Amino acid sequence: MPTPLQNQGKPITTHDLVVVHRMFRREFGEAPGRVRGVRHGSRAQIRLVADRLALLLDTLHRHQADEDRLLWPKLAERVPGHAGLWKRMRAQHADLSARLARADALIGPWTAGAGSARGEELAAALEEVSRAAEEHFDEEEREALPLAPEAVSQAEWDEFGTAAVAAAPGSRLFTVLGMILKDTDPGEQILIMAHLPLPPRVLWRAVGERGFRRLEERLAAAVGHG
Ligand SMILES: [Fe+2]
Structure with missing residues (x-):
């Protein structure tokens, strides 16, 4: 079992998860308006909104599966007295x-x-997804996340980011990364980029970032805000 000693006394940072939740909160908050806004759009514009929605739904699904697999079992085993919280x-x-x-x-x-x-x-x-996700993120950030630093090592926490990167190959990774980086400060950007291996990190700066910006412009135009 990892102890704070294995983290060399340094508490792990769980703030990257809050940054990812922020992306889901914003994107799902905007999603219903995008569906309504594109109703007079072309087939290509509707496809653009549909692709973003499908990616978003799948990304949240995988994110939860990773938490169920990599986080809750360790916390439930190592932090006694919170059975009700893990059940919730x-x-x-x-x-x-x-x-x-x-x-x-x-x-x-x-x-x-x-x-x-x-x-x-x-x-x-x-x-409905947006409302349920907001409630869940609120409770998770308030009740569950503060328990992680005493029970999970930095290496175990980092498995999270590795699993997320592995699940999003190619251009899909850059779209998810772009969505996450959209509302971040420079310190948070460093935190998120640290989860990427070097090749995609270089590619993101070279082409990914620009490609994502263009995608966002096309999406905004499709839903009538461009
Ligand atoms: Fe969660």
Whole structure:
């Protein structure tokens, strides 16, 4: 079992998780408006919004699976007296997963109807995801995250970032990275970039960052804010 000694007395930082939650909060907050805003758009514009939604839903699904696999079991075993909290975290993940699946199942029918049919249903499903995710992140950040530094080593914590990078190959990684870096200060940018191996870090600066900015401009134009 890792002890603070294994971290050489330095508390681990869990702030990178708060930064990732901030991205999910913002993106899911904007998602229903994007669905409603693109309803008079071209097929290509609807596809652009649909791709962003599918990526977002899948990324949150994987994020939760990583927490269930890499974090909660260690904390439950090493920090006694919080059985109710871990039970709630798992129940909230299960509830969110069902909402993510419901929204995901509506993307296909919505794009097939060129953005009009099922649009309101999809927007409402995304509002449900957003509300449930906000509540879950609030409790997780307030109750669960403060327990991590006493029970998890920095190396174990870093497995999180490694798993997230491995799950997002190619251009998908740069879109997720761009979304995360969008509302960050320079210190947070260093924290997030440290999870990347060197080649994608160099590629991000060379082409990824610019590509993401263009994608954001096209998305804003598609939903009527460009
Ligand atoms: Fe979570």
